[in-house]
Amino acid sequence: MARAKTSKGRCAFCQQDIAKNMASRHFPACPAWKEATAHAEGSKRKAETLYHLRVQAEGQPEFWLDLEMRGSAKLKDLDEYLRAIWLECCGHMSQFSHGGWGGEELPMNQSLASALAGGELTHIYDFGTESISLIKPLDRREGKPIGKHPITLLIRNLMPPAACIECQEPATWLCMECLIDDETEGTLCDRHAQNHPHDTYGAPIHIVNSPRLGLCGYEGPADPPY
Structure with missing residues (x-):
């Protein structure tokens, strides 16, 4: 293993x-x-x-x-x-x-x-x-x-790696509808985020380096320094 x-x-x-x-x-x-x-x-x-x-x-x-x-x-x-x-x-x-x-x-x-x-x-x-x-x-x-x-x-x-659910290329976006309703990772690359059909929870959001991503209304941290 x-x-x-x-x-x-x-x-x-x-x-x-x-x-x-x-x-x-x-x-x-x-x-x-x-x-x-x-x-x-x-x-x-x-x-x-x-x-x-x-x-x-x-x-x-x-x-x-x-x-x-x-x-x-x-x-x-x-x-x-x-x-x-x-x-x-x-x-x-x-x-x-x-x-x-x-x-x-x-x-x-x-x-x-x-x-x-x-x-x-x-x-x-x-x-x-x-x-x-x-x-x-x-x-x-x-x-x-x-x-x-x-x-x-x-x-x-460092930002944990994420792969696009469509092509497995590095992901930079998160679809909340995929995550919540479809119970998938919901991670998308730039190309597949552009025409992604889901919009129940709005457009895909940027993936950010936080354990809060995908919860409630979290969209990202404050600008550094903290």
């Missing part, structure tokens, strides 16, 4: 593509990261505990983010960040908890350091058509944050 391909992500500092299972080992050797942290140490920002977090979409391991977040920052900062980069569509409610559905709900004004003391976190966005993100610390360091924002993107997964 062939082994599944390892998901890869791109380092936001050196632009190198990194295997998911090697991501936490990349930064001690990344020249661009070393330069950025050295520059930060010369700033007037306050030194504190900084957490290297792995955020992964539940049931969709191909979608993942590595973030560095200040321990003093609030969970609401992480909520806003996740909404911006891969969740926000219609202003749905969200929550953090230990244990997911039915677990201990955590207040949005709780600090990250305090929340992590209770274990790994679950973030739920939209209690109807929910998107669930699993959050765990991979590492931590003492130092000054890279930037003024409480969260810094370290690595983001």
